[in-house]
Amino acid sequence: MALDWEQVNVDAADPAALGRWWAEALGWVVVNDSADEYEIRPEQDRLPGLLFGRVPEGKTIKNRLHLDFRPDDQATEVTRLLTLGARHANVGQTGEEPWVTLADPEGNEFCVLGPRGG
Structure with a gap:
């Protein structure tokens, strides 16, 4: 199959x-x-x-499925996405994660990952 x-x-x-x-x-x-x-x-x-x-209906809770993206430069990409209209999203992070959680203009969360490693 x-x-x-x-x-x-x-x-x-x-x-x-x-x-x-x-x-x-x-x-x-x-x-x-x-x-x-x-x-x-x-x-x-x-x-x-x-x-x-x-x-x-509108979005009411955290997505059960979300997309992760790994850019060459996390900080630059986060800035670019925020400029396009994304916003920071709090889904219970501790602040020490190597990723940044953002939401698109309708509130769907996605993550911008840091560099690969360890």
Whole structure:
């Protein structure tokens, strides 16, 4: 049996706005830009992608699944993402973690990891 990872689905109040934000944050391309379903991928024919779908309810608690990113320079990337509209998120960190937890404009948490090591 073969199982291919197609995409991660993200609930959104405004799929197009949130999808555009993530496309800018990741440098990905838009492959579907309808108002109710907005999909981005690393390249037109490269998977997996992120699919943003409209839902009526807002986010109320910490995500049970989140994305982790490992940049070349954590501080520079955190600053860039904050400039794009991310914000710091508190999900119970102690302050000594080697990652920074942020939230996208609709409150979905993600982590910007520090350098690999030990």
